[in-house]
Amino acid sequence: MGPLKTVFLDRDGVINRDSPAYIKCWAEFVFIPGSLDAIARLTRAGIAVIVITNQSAINRGMVPLAELENMHRRMRQAIAGAGGRITDIFYCPHRPDEGCDCRKPKPGLIMAARKRYGIDLTRAVMVGDSVRDIQAGMAAGCRTVLVQTGNGKTAIQDLKAAGRSPDHVASDLNRAAGWILDQHE
Numbered sequence: 001m002g003p004l005k006t007v008f009l010d011r012d013g014v015i016n017r018d019s020p021a022y023i024k025c026w027a028e029f030v031f032i033p034g035s036l037d038a039i040a041r042l043t044r045a046g047i048a049v050i051v052i053t054n055q056s057a058i059n060r061g062m063v064p065l066a067e068l069e070n071m072h073r074r075m076r077q078a079i080a081g082a083g084g085r086i087t088d089i090f091y092c093p094h095r096p097d098e099g100c101d102c103r104k105p106k107p108g109l110i111m112a113a114r115k116r117y118g119i120d121l122t123r124a125v126m127v128g129d130s131v132r133d134i135q136a137g138m139a140a141g142c143r144t145v146l147v148q149t150g151n152g153k154t155a156i157q158d159l160k161a162a163g164r165s166p167d168h169v170a171s172d173l174n175r176a177a178g179w180i181l182d183q184h185e
Contacts, residue, residue, distance in 0.1 A: 006087075006117070006124040007042055007180060008110060008142065011053035013129035013150015014173055015039070015075070022057040025067055026074050032149050034174030039084035041177050045184055048117070051089040052109045052126070052136070058093035065093075088113065104128075105135035110142065125167075125183075127176050131158045134166050143167040143183075145176045 012018040017030045042049050051072075057063040068091070076086050090109040092102040102108035114121055126137025129150030137144040144166040146152055146159070152169075159165055170176035 006048045006050060006113075006119045008050050008052045008113070008124060008126040008137065009039075009173070010104075010126075010128035010130070010133045010150075011051050011075075011089075013152070014127055014133075014147055015051070018129070018150045022060075022062055023071070024057060024063050026071050029071055029075065031078065032172060034172055036079060036082035036084060038173040038177035039079050039086070040082050041181060043084045045181055047180070047184065048087040048119075049085065050087050050113050050117075051091075052104070052113070052133075053089070053091045054104050054132070055091045055093055056095045056103070058091075059095050059098065088116070104130075104132040105139065107136045107140035110136060110140040114140070125180055127173065127180075129155060131155045131162070134159060134164065137166075138164070145170055145179065147172055147176050149173070 012023055015035045017032055023029055039049055055068060072089050079086055090113055094100040094103050121141040124142045125145055126142045127145045128134055129147050129152040134144045134146055145168045146155055146166040147170050149172050168179050170179055
């Protein structure tokens with residue numbers, strides 16, 4: 001297996017603090033300590049960072065698409081200001097009951113990114129804080145890292161109960177980036 005080329009990141013609970021009430025505007029968007037530095041370290045190593053996120057608040061009518069785009073623009077600006085780069089953001093606007101192919105745990109968003117950028121998924125890692133994230137990464141053929149921010153502490157128990165386990169468990173995105181960079185070298 002060659003060096004890593006792409007890291008897929010879930011957004012809420014990995015890059016920024018999650019909320020059971022959804023992140024509905026920039027004022028509610030709070031970076032998890034170390035996440036900006038982690039993305040900058042991955043960027044400096046030549047790894048493409050792509051955000052893969054379920055955003056059902058769109059189709060639930062809780063967040064206008066223009067506000068989601070504003071949050072993503074401002075997130076990218078803050079990451080760039082810290083020396084990082086987000087190559088792209090793929091999001092699923094659908095509610096769970098809509099039965100789409102893009103909502104994690106289905107790998108549709110990862111497959112769309114693979115198609116757009118010609119990504120070798122065997123040389124990619126999916127980093128997430130939920131069972132859905134890890135399942136999507138596994139279904140796409142990526143290595144997986146579960147971070148214990150967000151929903152990560154309950155997700156590890158649920159994955160164990162299901163007889164599945166990520167390739168690595170890290171306390172946060174910064175530690176995950178350290179593991180990823182060790183694998184990359």
